[in-house]
Amino acid sequence: xxxxGIDPGIAxxxxxxxxxxxxxLTPVQYGSIQTESTTAPEIRLLQVYEATEKLLDQxxxxxMGIEKLFFNRNVTTAFTVGQARGVIILAAAKRGIPIAxxxxxxxxxxxxxxxxxxxxxxxxxxxxxxxxxxxxxxxDVADALxxxxxxxxxxxxxxxxxxxxLR
Numbered sequence: 001x002x003x004x005g006i007d008p009g010i011a012x013x014x015x016x017x018x019x020x021x022x023x024x025l026t027p028v029q030y031g032s033i034q035t036e037s038t039t040a041p042e043i044r045l046l047q048v049y050e051a052t053e054k055l056l057d058q059x060x061x062x063x064m065g066i067e068k069l070f071f072n073r074n075v076t077t078a079f080t081v082g083q084a085r086g087v088i089i090l091a092a093a094k095r096g097i098p099i100a101x102x103x104x105x106x107x108x109x110x111x112x113x114x115x116x117x118x119x120x121x122x123x124x125x126x127x128x129x130x131x132x133x134x135x136x137x138x139x140d141v142a143d144a145l146x147x148x149x150x151x152x153x154x155x156x157x158x159x160x161x162x163x164x165x166l167r
Contacts, residue, residue, distance in 0.1 A: 004061035005148025014140030065151030110150035
């Protein structure tokens with residue numbers, strides 16, 4: 001099973017493709033989609049959408065995990081990240097790729113075993129679980145790989161709950 005993990009954003013979208021074979025997780029490709037702050041918002045969204053399409057077509061994931069939005073301060077940022085998240089979800093939905101959404105706490109719980117884990121702990125566990133030499137940079141990339149790992153660990157339960165009409 002090939003899983004795409006996404007850490008959504010408008011300036012930086014972290015992405016990470018992993019393969020799950022049995023209980024083994026193998027990194028396939030990871031990186032970021034970046035847009036310039038001086039570019040018009042609608043063009044930035046188009047850039048995110050088109051780059052996502054290319055990644056989906058090239059790596060052909062079987063499923064996508066994406067981080068749910070969690071903002072407690074800047075509403076403007078929440079709206080723009082929500083728009084970027086929407087175009088990413090649209091690109092996957094157009095290809096029939098199943099999409100699962102995870103809160104930051106769920107991702108931390110799945111990767112570290114503790115929902116209150118610090119960012120550095122999550123990054124180091126991503127490095128260890130995927131047998132990487134260094135923690136991927138920028139942080140958004142490590143976060144995206146963490147979402148992919150979370151989905152790899154949770155996908156069976158997620159599908160069962162979704163099939164029961166729960167979400």
